[in-house]
Amino acid sequence: MTRTRTFAHPYIPNTVPEVQAEMLKEIGLDSVDQLHDAIPESLKLNRDMKLPPAMTEHELRRHIDALLAKNKHGGAYLNFLGAGCWQHFVPAVCDEINQRSEFVTAYAGEPYEDHGRFQALFEYQSLIAELVDMDVVNVPTFDWAQAASTAIRMAGRITGRRTALLPKSADPDKIMIIRNYCTPVMELRLVEIDSATGRIDLDDLRAKLDADTAAVYFENPGYLGIIEDQGSAISALAHEAGAVSIVGVDPISLGVLQPPGGYGADIVCGDLQPLGMHMNYGGGQAGFIATRDEETYVMEYPSRLFGIVPTEVEGEYGFGDVAYERTSFALREKGKESVGTQTALWGITAGVYLSLMGPYGMQELGGTIMQKSQYAAKKLAAIPGVGLRFPGTAFFKEFVVDFNGTGLKVAEINRRLAEAGIFGGKDLSGGFPEWGQCALYCVTEIHSKADLDRLAEAIAKIVAKP
Amino acid sequence: MTRTRTFAHPYIPNTVPEVQAEMLKEIGLDSVDQLHDAIPESLKLNRDMKLPPAMTEHELRRHIDALLAKNKHGGAYLNFLGAGCWQHFVPAVCDEINQRSEFVTAYAGEPYEDHGRFQALFEYQSLIAELVDMDVVNVPTFDWAQAASTAIRMAGRITGRRTALLPKSADPDKIMIIRNYCTPVMELRLVEIDSATGRIDLDDLRAKLDADTAAVYFENPGYLGIIEDQGSAISALAHEAGAVSIVGVDPISLGVLQPPGGYGADIVCGDLQPLGMHMNYGGGQAGFIATRDEETYVMEYPSRLFGIVPTEVEGEYGFGDVAYERTSFALREKGKESVGTQTALWGITAGVYLSLMGPYGMQELGGTIMQKSQYAAKKLAAIPGVGLRFPGTAFFKEFVVDFNGTGLKVAEINRRLAEAGIFGGKDLSGGFPEWGQCALYCVTEIHSKADLDRLAEAIAKIVAKP
Amino acid sequence: WDEPVIFELHRPGERGVIPPGSEESLAAEVGDGTGRIPDSMRRSELPKLPEIGQAKVLRHYLRLSQETLGSDLNVEIGQGTCTMKYIPRINEMLIRTPHLTELHPLQDEESVQGMLEIFHRTDLAMREISGMDAFSFQSSSGTQALLAMASIVRAYHESRGEGDTRDEIITTIFSHPSQAATAAVKGYKIITLHPDEDGFPDLEKLKKAVSPRTAGFVVANPEDTGIYNPRIREFTDVVHAAGGVCYYDQANANGLLGITRAKEAGFDMCFFNLHKTFAAPHMCGGPATGALGVAEPFKRFLPGPVVDLENGRYVLKGQEDGSIGKVRSFHGVAQTVLRAYAWIMSLGPDGLRDVARIAVLNNNYLYHKILKIRGASAPYIRGRRLEQVRYSWKQLTDETGVTTEDITRRMCDFGLHYWTSHHPYIVPQPFTLEPTESYSKEDLDEYIRALEHISNEAYSNPEAVKTAPHNSTVHRNDESSLDDPKQWCITWRAYLKKAQEN
Amino acid sequence: WDEPVIFELHRPGERGVIPPGSEESLAAEVGDGTGRIPDSMRRSELPKLPEIGQAKVLRHYLRLSQETLGSDLNVEIGQGTCTMKYIPRINEMLIRTPHLTELHPLQDEESVQGMLEIFHRTDLAMREISGMDAFSFQSSSGTQALLAMASIVRAYHESRGEGDTRDEIITTIFSHPSQAATAAVKGYKIITLHPDEDGFPDLEKLKKAVSPRTAGFVVANPEDTGIYNPRIREFTDVVHAAGGVCYYDQANANGLLGITRAKEAGFDMCFFNLHKTFAAPHMCGGPATGALGVAEPFKRFLPGPVVDLENGRYVLKGQEDGSIGKVRSFHGVAQTVLRAYAWIMSLGPDGLRDVARIAVLNNNYLYHKILKIRGASAPYIRGRRLEQVRYSWKQLTDETGVTTEDITRRMCDFGLHYWTSHHPYIVPQPFTLEPTESYSKEDLDEYIRALEHISNEAYSNPEAVKTAPHNSTVHRNDESSLDDPKQWCITWRAYLKKAQEN
Incomplete structure (x- = not known):
């Protein structure tokens, strides 16, 4: 830094000495040091913090830009990483809206001065409701893992039971989050999957369902991209056992895949990130929960739920909080779980996204993703030594590539792909060691045929025997 | 492209076939082909235009991003090019405001629905007025060259004379623009400059002033960065001859340099680009004109001039067009020159910039630019074979570096600087061949000492005799 | 909002932003920098700009933006012939990259190949749309393009030794005022034709107007009435026969894309407003672009430089002999050229039609x-x-x-x-x-x-x-002062002076 | 504006955007793609989303934005304890780069060194500000940070074999509801202390509340009354003596920066809301960041991965043994961590004080x-x-x-x-x-x-x-339906159904 400040800091107008003096006088103090008299001396730091000196705006921009320039990104590299955060097409209008100063800096105003925020979130709820074919959707929560956690806790409260069943093929990180959130009030148990198809092992599910099972949770498409077509059977088994059927979905699949209500789901949850959010190093995640419009379910949501109401003026709409008394805002520890700042801006953005895409956009997009991911899988499987882990199972967007036949580790292949400007699929050898060297590849609508051919050629070259 | 369109184009809602049919029916036509019946067949193209097929938004983004990625830019390279377009610090708030959807898409609304636009432009006029110390400023025009051209034409109308004098050290491109704009109504003549100091040759000026001289135009700092300190003498000579004194200024110098009214200028003009506009490959230019509040001058402006007025409500401000009847909007060819779309958004941005900087910001900035450019000049002049063309003359921001002693051409030096990630100064050997191998270097507040040292080292290495 | 004028937000000592400063070690070497300013050139009194914290500056201008009715916010069909169309958001996002914003216009061609390619591709598209043979994007509005065309008319006649004798330009009353005004700026006498009773330009009147003094004929078609002159080719033929140049104001081209072109109508030159027909935004009134196209014989008069493709490399070609030189600094408004290119690519030939x-x-x-x-x-x-x-x-x-x-x-x-x-x-x-x-x-x-x-x-x-407006952010103006030199206030400082006087 | 609900803008056939499609040659090889969907899983009826042209979608949401009172637009001091401060515009611009927006969270560390460095530098700054020894940025709000801290309390006691016996957490009534609620989510019984007559937390009540069942004590200081508890060190000592963990809700830290710290007050853990104290925006209610700091003995319980510097290279360290695992996907809200870092760097130690x-x-x-x-x-x-x-x-x-x-x-x-x-x-x-x-x-x-x-x-x-509001964009709501399951309408489809019924 290059200068001692003699004027107010641009962010702190009242650092102007004369103004400070005037205000101190008004409140009857002589010095700014007295402002903190309420704090005992023994607790005061009484030294300068060891932090770098302040930068001007221009210095800051150069500093940050230089740091960020070190990052290699999915706009310049070909990216095949997915596994819970996906690179999709983001319409420019989504960015325009979520960069609007008004939405960026608003928070928790009332229905009158923040009418636009209430309406935008109500519309978000309504648009997701059509996509998932349910009548109730919440103001968004942190992410899919949180939505699944809360769905399970809701099921626990509804059934009065303590265990939940999840497939072993679920994301290990997601299981970690759910486990932490549910413990010690509830307990998770994992259900086996069929090793050839990747689908849930119904026999094992049957064996594990019991009188303490609150919920069966499964996903469509699953973490490994697999389309679980036994949904009706799974839900039926859950219901027979008195448990709630919870389905996690990637919402971008719902232009072509059956919404979970169609195969018995009572609660639907998932992540909004594919619907208009940039990846942001994971900062684009946001969760949603949807149910039927039944009091039993609605009253167990911890989240805020915005409802539409009439106003004094005929034909005008207003918006407000539905059943606010459920929440921890109203009841502290007696409320349903806890509520606070979540991911509202991503909810608004997802609403913008769905408004732009419309029904046909979502349908076409789903078809395109299936075409491209099938094409990629086909090309990769044609490489000697490379195969699909679940060759007979239908998948959406993601699929498990088996590199065991190449004699190479996924880590090594990915290192060499990176040299070619490609981020290879997620290495599964840590999370699923029983499968050896497998990787989860993600192909979306943003990949062109040329991109996929380039991937296949690069891998072919890497795994070719010399 | 990958698909035939069966739905409306996102930008053209009424391409929906049913809507088209309904509207055609309403107006009594059978087919869209009939819409252009007013055009004779002989003039119709009647074939498809040979243009690339439409791209989706995502294809477009990839296509454009790939094209733009080929550009090397001043954020990543060290840039010492100026010469009429300068790389300065742009506060983030300037970008926020000029990217606001409302300002981007507004145009020419009335004082009521566009109250904010009128006020923002009135404030721009008022802020520039303080900077240049004049009472009248116009809604911005295209660029400095246009502002100078119009200032000269204004002087021609005011004096009823036909010639204008300009210093030979002015930007050759600017002279070209002024000459085209003034010809054949007025004539330009160039005044010699002192070859040692770069300042105007007063004897030659005296010699060229005559009874047909409408205006003397000069700049501060000049194109070559030179501070012309004979302003009072020049204006006095002009006034004695019955001519108008016009001064072009780089407004970013006016925190430290005397405003031209102080040395006799009747009309002040210049470019707004330094005041918050990115370079945009030259798309950030915008001109301004300022005068005293005298009817003689005001009535000769071709531009719109926004004025502040009272409204029906006590204490409320409104805004409107001052002396609209001057303009070509009102009088076609009988109006003053011509008016149309100019550079309003950059005017608003310059207003934001000056509001942020305030008087002390402008003063500090001027000082910083002088310090850094002097430092750079000193470092470069210390390199064997390299010197300053006008070593004894005070300069602001830009200075002429003389490479004649190195035996190398500027083009060659710049080529090698580019390899080192540096854009060298503008090659003057074309515009000023009499000086041999000279280059115009621009140093602003954005250059750090390390940047300037890096430049000096790179040049020292290039010009070192082996 | 009832926003004060920005000067009223002034509070001494506040700062909106701190500009970059000099390092102490640098300052130690050169002193305070301003010491080298000649005494006569040193500013003695600081400019009376307001001092305002950053949050307040931002809030002020955001509120003013909300008091501005951009085309994004309403059904914008009432701005006359301004062709207010949807501004695709993607195009606005594409230009916000340092790969465009931080380009200096004098950079070596090698370092701006992407930008030059965009200019060139837009040129090619414009040629196909108009039938012309070369485009310049230097003009930064329709008015500047009209001025450039009037300048080319003059350069053309001068090149044929008729610069002095041909001193009239013919236009029509339903064309934009700038057609007449810019021709007058270039020293031409203006002949304005009024329409026939059906609103069509009157061929007989044109025939009477042309003469050896005719330098050029400029017209919009359709004119601002929306009426298309079907006999336009006869008009251009009449003018050509008299030795005049025909140039076309295509500000109203939006209804003609892919249907009919300047070339077939017999024009020597035309221009398109990229901020109208090609969906670049109007930005409160510029910067904009008037893309100026000419037929082959007029190429050498174009303002320069123009982009060309040579051996796979994009180059800037300087002003040719006889060219009008330049009408605007550098290359025009690059970001708006990019917007127009992006728009064309979003629509393709079918979409344009x-x-x-x-x-x-x-x-x-x-x-x-x-x-x-x-x-x-x-x-x-x-x-x-x-x-x-x-x-x-x-x-x-x-x-x-x-x-x-x-x-x-x-x-x-x-x-x-x-x-x-x-x-x-x-x-x-x-x-x-x-x-x-x-x-x-x-x-x-x-x-x-x-x-x-x-x-x-x-x-x-x-x-x-x-008595309207009843529901605006402001009430009705008292406009009596706007035409009175004693009362008008074009800046805040003038307002303060005159308010004090009265 | 009197904006309709978005579904009312539906016009069959309109499109807001065309998503990327497949090349014909690709489609030729794989067919239409959806053919491989098992029959039971094929969607039979399209979602009833509206069909709307792009301009109308944009206009709708822009109008809604203008009907939202962001802190940029008003004197935003009335949102209670939410610490609504100026959101520096530069920080919002810095995050809008593909170098951040297009980063995948599972990229190899080598390819995200810049991002990891920002996490690490922010961690170091937070340590100095709080006196804690390590920070995790995974929690995406204060509430999630409180949940994470309650989870760490449990993990800590379990690691000492007291997981079952210590089942009470003590808080105060003037602390945020989430303190109590998150502890309850983690299965704790809540003991809520009420203040003494001067509004201070009551040390005597605390002494009575602690016991071998005490797992932890969580409190804000100052509390939402603005009153700072000067005896806080005695409070933490009492809890520590009883074997409990003390964790600090620093949502109200803004008045304490550089003045006093969590460490000296005796806390084992604390968190800062980056969207409050560190000037990241609230974004209508998230995403946000609760930066969670712990003293050395609690480091191993932190959710992972956390960033570390090893031999000049930034690495991601996975979950340690005994860690609570994760509380949120991936690494948290990276863009908000960057904003907070930028804010700290804009102020420096003097500025923070x-x-x-x-x-x-x-x-x-x-x-x-x-x-x-x-x-x-x-x-x-x-x-x-x-x-x-x-x-x-x-x-x-x-x-x-x-x-x-x-x-x-x-x-x-x-x-x-x-x-x-x-x-x-x-x-x-x-x-x-x-x-x-x-x-x-x-x-x-x-x-x-x-x-x-x-x-x-x-x-x-x-x-x-x-009878207010009188001057809002809407009039007073009839809220009678909001608590009635038969009447409430949480989505447009529910509204349509219920409106039809009634």
Whole structure:
């Protein structure tokens, strides 16, 4: 830094000495040091913090830009990483809206001065409701893992039971989050999957369902991209056992895949990130929960739920909080779980996204993703030594590539792909060691045929025997 | 492209076939082909235009991003090019405001629905007025060259004379623009400059002033960065001859340099680009004109001039067009020159910039630019074979570096600087061949000492005799 | 909001931003920098700019933006012939990259190949759309393009030794005022043709107007009435026969894309407003681009440099001999050229033709509906309108006393723009609407309903219209001072001085 | 604007955007793609999303944005304890780069060194500010950070074999509801302490509350009353002596930066809301970041991965043994971590201390002025407030019948936010203001004048206040349906169904 400040800091107008003096006088103090008299001396730091000196705006921009320039990104590299955060097409209008100063800096105003925020979130709820074919959707929560956690806790409260069943093929990180959130009030148990198809092992599910099972949770498409077509059977088994059927979905699949209500789901949850959010190093995640419009379910949501109401003026709409008394805002520890700042801006953005895409956009997009991911899988499987882990199972967007036949580790292949400007699929050898060297590849609508051919050629070259 | 369109184009809602049919029916036509019946067949193209097929938004983004990625830019390279377009610090708030959807898409609304636009432009006029110390400023025009051209034409109308004098050290491109704009109504003549100091040759000026001289135009700092300190003498000579004194200024110098009214200028003009506009490959230019509040001058402006007025409500401000009847909007060819779309958004941005900087910001900035450019000049002049063309003359921001002693051409030096990630100064050997191998270097507040040292080292290495 | 003028936010000591400073070690070497300013050139008193914290500056301008009715916010069909169309958001995002914003216009060609390629590709597209042979993007508005064309007319005649003898340019009254004004700037006498009784430019009048003094003929087609002159080729032939140059104001080109071109109509030059027809934004009034195209014989007069492709490399070609030199600094408004290119690529040839068709469809739908409104009419020939129509409230004014200016203010209460027309008002009590392709039928119906409402109001309660606006962010201006040199206040400092005096 | 609900803009056939499609050659190889969907899983009916052209979608949401009162647009001191401060525009610009937006969270460390460095540098700064020894940025709000801390408390006791026996967490009534709620989520019984008569947390009550069942103690300091507990070190000592863990809700840290720290007050853990104290925006309610810091003994329980520096290279360290695993996907909200880092760098140590001082100065100025307003008071000890104050209109309500909820609606007419308080209303007719350092004296005076106006109005014309809002974009809601399962409508489809039924 290059200068001692003699004027107010641009962010702190009242650092102007004369103004400070005037205000101190008004409140009857002589010095700014007295402002903190309420704090005992023994607790005061009484030294300068060891932090770098302040930068001007221009210095800051150069500093940050230089740091960020070190990052290699999915706009310049070909990216095949997915596994819970996906690179999709983001319409420019989504960015325009979520960069609007008004939405960026608003928070928790009332229905009158923040009418636009209430309406935008109500519309978000309504648009997701059509996509998932349910009548109730919440103001968004942190992410899919949180939505699944809360769905399970809701099921626990509804059934009065303590265990939940999840497939072993679920994301290990997601299981970690759910486990932490549910413990010690509830307990998770994992259900086996069929090793050839990747689908849930119904026999094992049957064996594990019991009188303490609150919920069966499964996903469509699953973490490994697999389309679980036994949904009706799974839900039926859950219901027979008195448990709630919870389905996690990637919402971008719902232009072509059956919404979970169609195969018995009572609660639907998932992540909004594919619907208009940039990846942001994971900062684009946001969760949603949807149910039927039944009091039993609605009253167990911890989240805020915005409802539409009439106003004094005929034909005008207003918006407000539905059943606010459920929440921890109203009841502290007696409320349903806890509520606070979540991911509202991503909810608004997802609403913008769905408004732009419309029904046909979502349908076409789903078809395109299936075409491209099938094409990629086909090309990769044609490489000697490379195969699909679940060759007979239908998948959406993601699929498990088996590199065991190449004699190479996924880590090594990915290192060499990176040299070619490609981020290879997620290495599964840590999370699923029983499968050896497998990787989860993600192909979306943003990949062109040329991109996929380039991937296949690069891998072919890497795994070719010399 | 990958698909035939069966739905409306996102930008053209009424391409929906049913809507088209309904509207055609309403107006009594059978087919869209009939819409252009007013055009004779002989003039119709009647074939498809040979243009690339439409791209989706995502294809477009990839296509454009790939094209733009080929550009090397001043954020990543060290840039010492100026010469009429300068790389300065742009506060983030300037970008926020000029990217606001409302300002981007507004145009020419009335004082009521566009109250904010009128006020923002009135404030721009008022802020520039303080900077240049004049009472009248116009809604911005295209660029400095246009502002100078119009200032000269204004002087021609005011004096009823036909010639204008300009210093030979002015930007050759600017002279070209002024000459085209003034010809054949007025004539330009160039005044010699002192070859040692770069300042105007007063004897030659005296010699060229005559009874047909409408205006003397000069700049501060000049194109070559030179501070012309004979302003009072020049204006006095002009006034004695019955001519108008016009001064072009780089407004970013006016925190430290005397405003031209102080040395006799009747009309002040210049470019707004330094005041918050990115370079945009030259798309950030915008001109301004300022005068005293005298009817003689005001009535000769071709531009719109926004004025502040009272409204029906006590204490409320409104805004409107001052002396609209001057303009070509009102009088076609009988109006003053011509008016149309100019550079309003950059005017608003310059207003934001000056509001942020305030008087002390402008003063500090001027000082910083002088310090850094002097430092750079000193470092470069210390390199064997390299010197300053006008070593004894005070300069602001830009200075002429003389490479004649190195035996190398500027083009060659710049080529090698580019390899080192540096854009060298503008090659003057074309515009000023009499000086041999000279280059115009621009140093602003954005250059750090390390940047300037890096430049000096790179040049020292290039010009070192082996 | 009831925002004060920015100077009223001044609080001594506050700062909006701290500019970059010098390192101490650098300052140690050169001192405070300003020491080298000659005494006569040192500013003695700081400029009286306000001092304001950053949050307040931002809040002020954000509020002013909310008090500005951009085309993003309303059914923007009421800004006359300005072709207010949808500004694709993707294009606005594409230009916000340092790969464009941080380019210096004098960079070596090698370092700006991407930008030059965009110029070149846009040039190629414009050639195909117009039939012309080369384009320059230097002009930064339609007015500047008209000035450039008038300059080329002069350069052309000078190159043939007729620079002095040909000193008249012919235009029409329903063309944009800048056509006449820019030709006058270039020293030409203006001959303005009035239309025939159907509103068409009058061929007989043209024949009488041409002479050996004719330098050029400039016209829009369709003109601002929306009426297309089907005999345009005869017009250009007449002018050519007299030795004049024909240049085409294509500000109203939106309804013609892919349908008809400048070339076949016999023009030597034309220009397109990229900020109108090609969906670049108007930005409160610029910066903009008038893309100027010429037929082969006029190429050498173009302002330079222009982009060319040589051996796979894009190069900047300087001014040719006889060229008019330059009309604007550097290369024009690069970001708007990029926007136009992006728009063309978003539509393709089919999409561009749809633009023309739907724009004309929308206009005729609107026309059809407005003629049903009490008191409204559209003078001249019935039908045959392309992209816009100049309407008249003459009957309404005669019957109710409500004028078109009253309606301007009243429309604002509906959150809609409404523009009368350029002067002079050849059409009495005029208003001019151009719906473009961007608006849906429902949008048009909304606008029509507002006009209907006001027409009914004029007949039932004319005072309500005359005293508008009732629902704006501000109230009605007292405009008496605007034409009085003693009272007008063009800056805040002038206002303070004059307020003190009075 | 009187914007319809988005579904009402539906026009069959319109499109907002065309998503990327497949090349024909690709489609030729794989067919239509959906053929491989098992029959039971094929969607039979398209989702009933609206079909809307792009311009209309944009216009709709832009209008809704204008109907939202962001902190950029007003003197935002009325959102209670939410620390609404100036959001530096530069920080918002810095995050809009593909170098951040297009990063995948599972990229190899080598390819994200810049991002990891920002995490690490922010961690170092937070350590200095708090005295803690390690930070995790995974939690995406204060509530999630509280949940993470409660989880760490459990993990800690389990690691010592006391997981089952220690099942109580102690908090205070003037702390945020999430403190109690998140501890309850983790299965704890909650003991809530009420303050003494001066509003201080009561040490004697704490001493009675602790026991071998005490797992932890969580508190804010200052609490939402703005009152700082000077005996906090005695509190943490008491809890530690009983074997409990002390964790600190630093949502109210803004007045303490550089003045006092969590470490010296004896806390084992704390968190900062980057979207409050560190000037990241609230974004209508997230995404946000609760930066969670722990003292050395608790490091191994942190959710992972965390960033570390090893031999000049930034690495991601996975979950340690005994860690709580994860509380959120991936690494948290990277863009908000960057914003906070940028803010710290814009202020430096002096600037951060100025933040604390001016925030407290502003608050005390406001406090001083509000106590002069008729009908307003601030219960508990006179003075000694730091960053915010919980006020009361009890007298006003008693004397005029106007309640704090009425005032909420009336303040909206002045373009200002105003928030009552969290439930339960321990302070009667409460309202809570936190002016932060961002507002100037004039800004505060404007807010005070609005309150004064309303107070006067309550005494002179209470109906005007009770029937507010009068000047909002909407009128008063009929809220009767919101708590009735038969009537509430949480989505448009539910509204349509229920409207049809009724």
